[in-house]
Amino acid sequence: MSGPGAKRGRPPAFDRTTALAAATRLFWEHGYEATSIGELTRAMGIKPGSLYAAFGDKKSLFKEVVHTYGRSPAGAFVGAALEEEPTARGAFRRILREAAAVYPDPSHPAGCLTISAATNVTVQDAEVAAFLRDLRNANLAAFEARLKTAQQQGELSAAANPGALASYFAAVIQGMSQRARDGATTTELTETAELALAAWP
Amino acid sequence: MSGPGAKRGRPPAFDRTTALAAATRLFWEHGYEATSIGELTRAMGIKPGSLYAAFGDKKSLFKEVVHTYGRSPAGAFVGAALEEEPTARGAFRRILREAAAVYPDPSHPAGCLTISAATNVTVQDAEVAAFLRDLRNANLAAFEARLKTAQQQGELSAAANPGALASYFAAVIQGMSQRARDGATTTELTETAELALAAWP
DNA sequence: CCATTTCTTGAGCGATGACTCAAGAATGAA
DNA sequence: TTCATTCTTGAGTCATCGCTCAAGAAATGG
Numbered sequence: 103m104s105g106p107g108a109k110r111g112r113p114p115a116f117d118r119t120t121a122l123a124a125a126t127r128l129f130w131e132h133g134y135e136a137t138s139i140g141e142l143t144r145a146m147g148i149k150p151g152s153l154y155a156a157f158g159d160k161k162s163l164f165k166e167v168v169h170t171y172g173r174s175p176a177g178a179f180v181g182a183a184l185e186e187e188p189t190a191r192g193a194f195r196r197i198l199r200e201a202a203a204v205y206p207d208p209s210h211p212a213g214c215l216t217i218s219a220a221t222n223v224t225v226q227d228a229e230v231a232a233f234l235r236d237l238r239n240a241n242l243a244a245f246e247a248r249l250k251t252a253q254q255q256g257e258l259s260a261a262a263n264p265g266a267l268a269s270y271f272a273a274v275i276q277g278m279s280q281r282a283r284d285g286a287t288t289t290e291l292t293e294t295a296e297l298a299l300a301a302w303p
Numbered sequence: 304m305s306g307p308g309a310k311r312g313r314p315p316a317f318d319r320t321t322a323l324a325a326a327t328r329l330f331w332e333h334g335y336e337a338t339s340i341g342e343l344t345r346a347m348g349i350k351p352g353s354l355y356a357a358f359g360d361k362k363s364l365f366k367e368v369v370h371t372y373g374r375s376p377a378g379a380f381v382g383a384a385l386e387e388e389p390t391a392r393g394a395f396r397r398i399l400r401e402a403a404a405v406y407p408d409p410s411h412p413a414g415c416l417t418i419s420a421a422t423n424v425t426v427q428d429a430e431v432a433a434f435l436r437d438l439r440n441a442n443l444a445a446f447e448a449r450l451k452t453a454q455q456q457g458e459l460s461a462a463a464n465p466g467a468l469a470s471y472f473a474a475v476i477q478g479m480s481q482r483a484r485d486g487a488t489t490t491e492l493t494e495t496a497e498l499a500l501a502a503w504p
Numbered sequence: 505c506c507a508t509t510t511c512t513t514g515a516g517c518g519a520t521g522a523c524t525c526a527a528g529a530a531t532g533a534a
Numbered sequence: 535t536t537c538a539t540t541c542t543t544g545a546g547t548c549a550t551c552g553c554t555c556a557a558g559a560a561a562t563g564g
Contacts, residue, residue, distance in 0.1 A: 111540025112530040133423025221422035222334025266494035277478030293467035294474050300502040312510025313560040
């Protein structure tokens with residue numbers, strides 16, 4: 103008797119989700135190139151052969167890590183605020199305050215994986231750096247789009263500059279991630295967030 | 304006949320300063336670990352033996368690079384502004400505007416070497432990451448000291464929070480460096496700088 | 505001239521990087 | 535039981551890593 107979901111062959115000896123979470127922690131903490139396959143297999147509790155069979159090569163594993171990170175609470179709060187908050191000002195206030203709470207949270211590595219995991223790469227891994235940079239610049243574009251909408255709806259004055267504001271908030275958020283990795287606390291980053299909001303026109 | 308400055312032995316076939324500049328470009332662009340000895344020797348125009356004789360090991364070379372970078376225009380403008388400007392507000396205005404001009408300058412790699420050259424390191428090079436982090440946090444402390452002085456001198460109101468302001472400006476500057484590496488232009492970063500200054504109490 | 509000193513050079517060291525593969529083990533299907 | 539399928543395992547691939555060293559070359563001192 104076999105259920106409809108029964109798989110043939112030997113079943114995997116590890117849980118794919120928890121293994122991916124272990125890989126996420128390592129990439130988050132040390133970045134793409136500074137995390138070796140040996141460290142990954144040890145943390146994930148599997149051998150190289152199993153890793154390559156389940157996730158493909160190192161780049162594929164990293165991209166899957168980034169993808170799931172972007173759907174996790176620590177990675178999705180920006181998009182959620184942009185979608186859920188009725189006003190642009192409310193959205194950026196929430197983004198900055200949540201960043202101040204999330205980035206130094208000791209339950210995971212400090213800062214934002216997308217911001218800091220591929221800063222230093224060799225030439226042959228330039229593709230990985232470009233992958234994260236495109237994600238960051240897509241976020242910047244989403245900021246600008248939200249601010250332009252606010253301007254059209256009258257929330258933001260016609261004299262305001264949506265592109266400049268978007269670039270400013272992006273810089274502040276990326277800086278907050280860096281500061282969290284340098285040891286800044288939630289209290290400190292909350293003060294930064296409130297000061298940053300003072301620039302709202 | 305020998306001049307008083309005459310050195311014995313075979314003279315070096317390369318200029319130490321230009322070789323160091325070549326190493327600086329590589330570390331600035333790719334970071335500490337992503338720059339190999341092979342790339343360094345090729346860019347510096349010397350062989351490994353000469354490099355190790357002249358600069359010690361890779362860590363020593365990197366620290367010397369960071370040291371000279373900190374004395375170059377691109378690395379010294381922060382300290383110069385803090386010392387030379389009569390008011391704290393003038394100092395931070397100048398720092399932010401110069402950062403907007405320097406970070407995307409195409410005559411050298413984008414951003415700040417101290418901020419981005421050791422973000423992703425393996426465990427055995429944690430010392431290098433700590434070395435740069437200490438420099439960044441020393442800069443933060445200098446910010447706070449300057450703001451406290453301004454408060455004592457009456458430039459800054461007693462209600463203002465020097466520590467919070469220092470942390471805020473540090474985050475903005477680190478974010479501007481990141482944004483420059485992501486392709487932000489001087490125009491864009493100048494707008495960021497002006498918006499950041501709006502937070503001044 | 506020769507001796508001494510300093511630098512260059514090319515070969516090569518051991519360790520580690522990402523990655524592969526044949527052989528064995530664990531399952532469902534027939 | 536036997537087969538087919540899927541996963542695990544350990545050994546091992548080649549390339550590159552940081553780094554070293556003996557031998558030779560280029561300078562000065564005597």
